Amino acid sequence: MPVERHVLLDRDGLLLADVCCGRPPRGWTEPRPATVFGLVLVRRGLVRGRVDGRERLLDPSSVYVERPGCEQQFSHPCGGDVYTEIVVSETALADLLGGDPSVPEGLVFTTPDLSVAHRQLLGRSRAEGTDGLEIAERVTALAAQLLGRLAPERVESGRPGTAAARRRLVDEARSALNDDPLLSLADVSRLVGCSPHHLSRVFSAVTGMTLTRYRNGLRVNRALEHLGDGERDLARLAQDLGFTDQAHLTHVVRDLAGLPPGRLRSLLSGRG
Known part of the structure; x- marks a missing residue:
């Protein structure tokens, strides 16, 4: 079946992907064992799953928890579907579950706040120049919230x-x-x-504030020091401070300091 898969994050044991399944075949897929832990958040469509022989209905109100080793099959009674996939490494999963990477069994049902957090994560992941630390924070927070609905004591431990x-x-x-x-x-x-x-x-x-905003504040302060000294090469400054590019530097500086770098350089050098 034609599958379009766009990886939005893949670092530090976290993977986030936007997946579109078009024109799936009729009937059930062949049984296969799950090889990773994953959270599948259906955004459009309807999926039926068989997990170790037990059937489950997956729709935009639920989140499928993929547990390593379980035999699974899927069917697509309404045709194609679109979903978000979060894959977490065993080490990262153990961090989320109080040191034990074994995944509790069950189906997670979403709430409006989780649905909003899910869509915000996608929006920020697709935005140009978004900081990887911010996406990692958002993925981790969403995964923890979802797992917290299955095993709250372990997530809090x-x-x-x-x-x-x-x-x-x-x-x-x-x-x-x-x-x-x-x-x-x-x-x-x-x-x-x-x-x-x-x-x-x-x-x-x-x-x-989030770690991302705090870290960006540190980088903006360093940028202000350079701008006050008259730095004109903003592309090099962006690279030195770890921004994706000059546009990312400009966006973050404007967001936190209220003005773009060029205007701030004039003000800080006494010419503004």
Whole structure:
């Protein structure tokens, strides 16, 4: 069957893909064992699944949890369908589930807030110049929310328990990002000894901003230093500070500082 698959993120044990299945064959696919853990979020269409012989109906109100080793078959009674696929490595999955990568069985039903988070993730992933750290944060948060509907106690088990512990964790993450603002979410979480999901949650709760926005603030401050010194090569500045390109630098600087780099250079050098 014709399948269009667009990978939007593939790093640090996380994969996000936009998949369109057109003109699927009639009847059931051949049985095959699942080889990865995955979350399949149907956006359009209807899919029937057989998992170890048990049938399930998958539609935009539900999320299919693909468990490694399970034998699965699918049929497409309404023709083609469109879905989002999230694949999480065993290590990342263990981080989300309190150290144990075994996946609880069941079908997750969506809520309006999860549907909005899902679509926001897709929108940001497709936007030009979007930061990989932001997408990793969003993928991790959505996966944790979905798994939390199956095993809430396990998803919550890795969260630091006291205010002092949460502040220490955030300070360690801030220190790591100040040393190297180009670190990924997985890099920072390894350095501070906390799962990416819990690091993102605690960081946002303590600081009132995401890791992505904090890291971008650090990079904008460094950009302001260079602009104040009269830096004119914005493409090189973008590369030095880890932005995708000059357009990405301009977008982030305008978002956080309120003005584009060229205007800020004039103001900071005393000519504006």
